[in-house]
Amino acid sequence: MEPIRILVVEDDQDINRLLCTILNDAGYLSQSAFSGSEAMLWAEKEGFDLVLLDLMLPGLTGEEFIARVRQHGTMPIIVLSAKAGVEDRVKVLRLGADDFIPKPFDNQEVLARVEAQLRRVRKFSAPAEKKQRFVCGDLCLDREEFTVTAAGNPVTLTAREFEILALLMEYPKRVFTREQIYQHVWGEDYFGDDNTVNVHISNLRSKLGKASKQEYIKTVWGIGFKMADL
Template sequence: MNLTNIKVLVVEDDADINRLLCHILAAEGLTAVPAFSGSEAELRLSLEAYQLVLLDLMLPGVAGEALIARIREQSTVPIIVISAKSTLEDKVSLLRLGADDYITKPFDQEEVMARVHAQLRRLQYAPVQENGGETAELRGLFMDKGRREITLNNEPLALTKYEFEILALLLSRPDHIFSKSELYRKIWQGTYLGDDNTINVHISNLRAKFAAVTEEEYIRTVWGIGFKLV
């Protein structure tokens, strides 16, 4: 993978951990930019584009959870949370909020880089192509794949990268029932092992965002098979 011009924002208030993460990233050829508070991270994100964010939760200024929500209001940049919080509830909550991955402290350096590379690969091979002329529409749901914008009944929806890609895939074949295995293979570029809750979390998140605008059903679960648009 060509890592030229890949910039990673490292948001961690512990100077030693921030320095270590930046060193790990730089050793792999990535440009690592440190931020030591949620407020500083928000400022840096407003000034330039990043391809990935590594994020602690316990931050001065703006807490990590609030920062994730603010980022997702305007960006689909991948976010990897690195935190001492380790319960399943914490992880599920952060995925619902918009994080793309989660690493528990204390972390292994090789695991950090493996997950960083995984996110960058998914970003590079995202199934939605940057084609400004490609759009899709279904019952008031309108997607501009090139601009990566979506509206429902003329109301803009703020979707995470993976929520957008799942919806784009469903819209590409509205009559097709996509199995979890098929969704995982096409979007996460891996083999679905059958015990991963990732897809359910993102589907649930999409439904919640639709429900905030309309009572109409858009994504139906076909029990024992998968998901389809209706």
């Protein structure tokens, strides 16, 4: 099993060194960056499992780093910052940060938050091999037979449409962003082309609607899509 790699972005050398020591002692591999620009170079060059990020950085600010990473990546980002006001926290979370830890921080809390984010990633990125058949109301999907029925009527889907529906049905309570759907189904980095996912969702809805009057896929405005409560 490959070691988990964490990028530590902090311009204060003492704090950066402390965070790296905490992570290394816990069995992680850490890489230091002392500016937002350096961090971006590392993020584009290497694959990291998680980022610990300060906001007040030379070069790119922490907020600018988050915005750039979220254009094409989903690795967890935990912000550690003295800018701990409610507005600051809300802003970075809306930009795409996954968690926020105010400074001064507790060493054990940092590790606990890191572990929590890594658990979340493992939960939703693990290959779905156990379950092959999904049922939501009168909608049924069988992976092995590559079949879908709605209200007992067969529905013919393309491979992409089938995988989108399988993803949504496997986690019917979860809201998936367009980025997550694209990366899961296409297996490629997402470059902000909402139209690709939207067109497939529209076609999928149309085909399901012809087989049944039931609405199966719900749009969660500003976020993405999920299965309707059936």
